[in-house]
Amino acid sequence: MLRQPMEKPSETEEPSSTPLPDHQNWIAAQDLLREKLIREDSFTWKIPEDRSDSEEGLLRYIGGVDISFSKDDPSMACGTLVVLDLRTLQVVYEDFSLVNIRVPYVPGFLAFREAPILLEILEKMKKSGSSFYPQLLMVDGNGILHPRGKCFCFGLACHLGVEANLPTVGIGKNLHHVDGLNQSRVRELLEAGENSCKDFINLVGCSGHIWGAAMRSTQGSIKPIFISIGHRISLQTALRLVQMTCKYRVPEPIRQADIRSRDYIRKLKMNARMKFLIGETYLSWKQMLQKYCKT
DNA sequence: GCGACAG
DNA sequence: ATCTTGTCGC
Numbered sequence: 238m239l240r241q242p243m244e245k246p247s248e249t250e251e252p253s254s255t256p257l258p259d260h261q262n263w264i265a266a267q268d269l270l271r272e273k274l275i276r277e278d279s280f281t282w283k284i285p286e287d288r289s290d291s292e293e294g295l296l297r298y299i300g301g302v303d304i305s306f307s308k309d310d311p312s313m314a315c316g317t318l319v320v321l322d323l324r325t326l327q328v329v330y331e332d333f334s335l336v337n338i339r340v341p342y343v344p345g346f347l348a349f350r351e352a353p354i355l356l357e358i359l360e361k362m363k364k365s366g367s368s369f370y371p372q373l374l375m376v377d378g379n380g381i382l383h384p385r386g387k388c389f390c391f392g393l394a395c396h397l398g399v400e401a402n403l404p405t406v407g408i409g410k411n412l413h414h415v416d417g418l419n420q421s422r423v424r425e426l427l428e429a430g431e432n433s434c435k436d437f438i439n440l441v442g443c444s445g446h447i448w449g450a451a452m453r454s455t456q457g458s459i460k461p462i463f464i465s466i467g468h469r470i471s472l473q474t475a476l477r478l479v480q481m482t483c484k485y486r487v488p489e490p491i492r493q494a495d496i497r498s499r500d501y502i503r504k505l506k507m508n509a510r511m512k513f514l515i516g517e518t519y520l521s522w523k524q525m526l527q528k529y530c531k532t
Numbered sequence: 533g534c535g536a537c538a539g
Numbered sequence: 540a541t542c543t544t545g546t547c548g549c
Contacts, residue, residue, distance in 0.1 A: 304539075308541045342540075344537040351539070379538050392538070413538040463538085499541095 263346050264385075271391045273399045276381070279469040280404050282372050284477065288324045297323050299482065300371030301490025302355045302397070305498040306338075307506065314338045315505075316354035317498035318362065319490060320369045326482065326489045330369040333501050334358050344413070345385060347378055348396035359401050373404045373470070373478065375490040380407030382440065382449040382465035384415040398468020405467025406475040407449070408491050412463055416442025423451050427461060437464070437476050450476055454483045462487060 282296040300320045307313040313335070320330035334357060340350040363370055378393035385391075394407030412423060418440055426438045437450035440463070449465030450472065466475050482488040487495070 304540080306539090306540055311541080314540095342539060344539090347539055377539070382538085384537070407538085409538055411538065414536060419536085 260343070260346070263349055266349075267346075267385075267391045267396075270396060270399045274381075274391070274395055275469045276466060276471070277469075278471050278474050280372065284474070284481075285323065291324075296372055296478075298329070298369050298371050298373075299323055299478070299490050300359075300374040300403075301377075301488075301492075301494040302358075302374060303377040303491065303494035303498045304338075304351050304354065305495070305502050307502050309506070312337045312339060313502075314354065315498050315501045316351075316358055317494045317501065318355070318358045319494045319497060320371050321482070321490050321493065323481065326484065328493050328497075330362070330367060331497055332358055332362060333498070334361075335501075335505070345383065348391075348393040351378070351393060352396050352400065355397060356400055359403075371403065373406070374398070374401070374467075375406050375408055375482075375488055376467060377410075377491050377495065378407055379409045379413055379463065380405065380449070380465035380467035382407065382409065382413060382415060382463060384413055390415075392465070392467075394465070394467030404469040406470060406478060407465045407467050408479070408488060409463035409465070410487065412451075415448060416444050416446060418442050418448065423461065427451060427453065440465075447472070452476075452479065454486045458486050460486070 282294055285295045298320050300318060302316070302318050304314050304316050314337070316334040316336065318330075318332050319328050321327060322329050334354055336354050338350060338354070342350055374397065376394035376397055380392050380394035381390060383390035383392035383395070392407055394405045397403070398405030412418065412420060423438075423440070426440070437452045439450055440448045442448055449463055451461040451463055453459070453461045464475055464479050466472050479488050482490060485492060
């Protein structure tokens with residue numbers, strides 16, 4: 238049905254010794270999962286009116302997920318899950334998983350690269366019976382703001398939401414161009430809106446569909462973030478929760494996952510360098526022994 | 533036809 | 540996604 242961009246009809250050389258990702262299967266998988274997507278509020282908790290509210294049945298634990306990569310070895314990835322207490326916006330749980338990711342990044346198919354590892358971390362936490370298990374998940378990547386088809390589509394946040402059966406919100410730090418929406422169009426919308434810093438602009442495409450919203454979270458920042466619904470949540474609720482968790486440009490759950498994930502890789506690298514240095518020293522000592530003690 | 537394309 | 544110093548401002 239859809240012509241695949243990677244497909245080259247006149248492929249004469251290089252008989253694909255490295256099998257390319259099967260987009261046809263990925264598309265089928267997305268379409269299948271998409272049937273289970275719920276685009277309205279579907280949860281038992283309520284949003285607290287103020288931070289000191291301590292009634293039962295309120296939203297309290299918000300998760301954030303992200304993956305960072307090592308530049309030295311781009312297949313080495315650190316999947317990260319953090320959980321924040323909505324009352325304090327402090328991290329109450331964190332977990333990391335170091336894995337080798339072989340699936341390439343293909344625009345539009347981010348979930349097939351990143352979702353498996355994130356689902357695994359979530360599953361591990363769920364099985365552990367932790368009382369901090371998130372009631373909602375913020376995802377570093379888009380939800381229905383996703384470039385396939387004429388109507389809503391199916392980004393990482395949707396994918397994770399359906400597979401983990403959790404309400405999810407997608408947070409993009411860059412715009413994924415879709416339905417005529419691009420940087421300059423968004424600038425127009427933002428400037429036309431005459432907004433204060435924590436207001437949102439609906440991302441209305443050429444077709445008239447609302448794909449999500451753009452927000453300039455900080456007074457000083459020109460660069461907006463892009464919010465779209467993932468699963469079991471309405472855009473209105475999603476935006477409210479983003480407002481409640483934004484200390485800086487990016488909502489705290491995403492920001493903390495981002496920071497801590499990068500930190501994990503950084504420490505790992507430092508560790509490796511230390512070992513390398515010790516190894517070097519050891520070798521040179523060995524050399525010295527050979528050199529000076531042979532006599 | 534060419535360019536654009538979340539992380 | 541990753542690399543990277545200082546710099547400007549509250």
